Amino acid sequence: MKAEIIAVGTELLVGQIVNTNARYLSEELNAIGVDVYYHTVVGDNLERMKAAFETAHRRSDLVVVTGGLGPTQDDVTKEALAAFTGRSLLIHEPSLKKIEHYFTSRGIVMTENNVRQAHTLEHALVLPNDNGMAIGVALVHESTRWLLLPGPPREMQTMFANYARAWIMEQMGETTSLYSTTLKFSGIGESSIETELLDLIENQSDPTIAPYAKEGEVALRISTKAADREQAERKTAPVVAEIRARLGDYLYAERDIPIEQAVVELLQRTNRSVSVAESCTGGLLAELITSIPGCSQVFAGGIVSYSAKAKIEQLDVHPETIRMHGTVSAETAESMAKGCLRRFGTDFAMAVTGVAGPGEIEGKPPGTVFIAVADRSGARVYDLRLSGDREIIRMRAAKAVLYRLWERLRSQSEQEC
């Protein structure tokens, strides 16, 4: 099945926002075996929208349109598809009732234009909006399937996941569903993973193995079509087992979570606590940890010691250590981690000191980073040589120390078993 994604919205054409909806839908459609051949963006203009629909109709089996379903005069996606297919617009009464109820229950007067959000087309399927008011539409016109989804990403993604995906698979005549397992790695680069798994990746057919990388993390998505999850698991288990055998040291999760979440969960499970001491990451490490809801159970806090003085006064780094080795050194990283552990009284402490760039520090080039993980038995320091700009170096340094703590936690919890 060949698909095209059309995003409607003048705000995209003036560069106000980026088309993240096309990225989400591309990933999801590819995952269920739909090939995306085109993305199109068109403004809130009835004539140009109809022309774009005509082009899409000619070249695609499935057209997914996002945006232009709201209450204002600008929102004309349903009108455009009605005009193009020669179908009437109808009010979907159950959806209108829900919209009216939303307003009355809040004591707000519903303006007339909100009725438009309950519009559907003749002989179309209504897709409920679980996160908003504008309903979606699915219909088949001649040989082309059409899906109209709302523009706000949260509404669009929920509607796609809860209703649209199943409709597409039904249209494809699928009696099987696609099941995916995501394996997440840290402490190893994408190219090394590909090298280690080259034979598996080159000979893949079912299940498929697709790698993709972020800063400091790599994901492998293992996908297969099956009648149910149990059958899918039987098919993917040998592949996952083989990957685990080769790369288990770096495999921190068998679902799509960032390394900071794996660390927080492992701390929660083992009832341990952590604190952080940061220099070049400047708060990023603490920010990653605290982006995980529920982290307060295990995260006491952190100290951003950006100046040498702060390292001495807030983390008890000995002035002599800094004088002898510099602020960017293995010795300072170790001392920061130990000072942090003492000050917060946590089970573990992580420390990062380095040169994020753009300039050198103490004659050391950008990318020179020392990280340390301390517990009551002592500290272990790692010397990193990172590449990238200021922002990338900071992110890679933060992910690297999280990976080292995860590694330590895992080896301890294995020993305890």
Place this chain on the structure above:
Amino acid sequence: MKAEIIAVGTELLVGQIVNTNARYLSEELNAIGVDVYYHTVVGDNLERMKAAFETAHRRSDLVVVTGGLGPTQDDVTKEALAAFTGRSLLIHEPSLKKIEHYFTSRGIVMTENNVRQAHTLEHALVLPNDNGMAIGVALVHESTRWLLLPGPPREMQTMFANYARAWIMEQMGETTSLYSTTLKFSGIGESSIETELLDLIENQSDPTIAPYAKEGEVALRISTKAADREQAERKTAPVVAEIRARLGDYLYAERDIPIEQAVVELLQRTNRSVSVAESCTGGLLAELITSIPGCSQVFAGGIVSYSAKAKIEQLDVHPETIRMHGTVSAETAESMAKGCLRRFGTDFAMAVTGVAGPGEIEGKPPGTVFIAVADRSGARVYDLRLSGDREIIRMRAAKAVLYRLWERLRSQSEQEC
């Protein structure tokens, strides 16, 4: 002039990356008075690319194509345009020499496929790549102007700014250039700014006023066409003065910088230092400040006191304050700021404590946030009621306290004058 932006790349169609090039180009083209009517994304496929070029040729005066100029077999954008326009591909010798020099100067053997990066088309203008190897191309075919730019954003943006923009303006027959001033506001929402400036925005023609918002910041771009910067400034000065008169309290910069940069620069100029005490922002505030190169002159460091214990032990908040008022309270925010000021010995300290969500804390709903700014004369506390999800609340809280420090710094530096 009606424009279309075509991004070439299968990585976009499988959802691996987002089309940020289209956003950049849309913004830049709109700024010089070019209307962008369509964005298209097409894969690395010669036939589909030619079909997309045909469609674009029919409906657009200017087509800007990004991507597919590299050395590999996948990179066929120039071949596709050559086939579509019936022109030959030629080697641009000066560019080939530069590429060869790049390799020989590094002692690397140049593989044959790199010659492709020096390809141009018959009767085309070559656009140099100041950040990479693949050259760009500009040409006029029948009534349509074509620009081929590289895919990597850094290469594309530099080529556009240094060469392509001027070519487009020349093609438009412009003897004037577009000049823009960006005004940045914080502490006020986009809708309030629009309300305050409604008469100016509604009656605008030249200069134009375009607002756009990020979390905790709003930008207004004031643009005009003029023969030179001096003439442009004469035209925009009265508008800027009027906006300054109405909204000067919130206007933190007359160029496009984030509030944290305005704060760092004002601290540098007044030779003051700052430290931060964070709870719900969890390191984000420190991270924003340390994302500004050169901040180490004025930023001593920070304490992320995520637990009540850390607030007491690391920031000297009195246990009684927490027992009486809770960790999320004006009293705790004030005490955190004062403790931070004392511990770091800085001229200023900022503090944030609040509920980022998803759950309540101490019976207080997500969005309840207290921020404080302290100096040696005391602390001032602000009570915020923020909306949005966890991530948005954290960002808005961090930007709000930065704005309050900026406000304090400005009023002090005005008094000193």
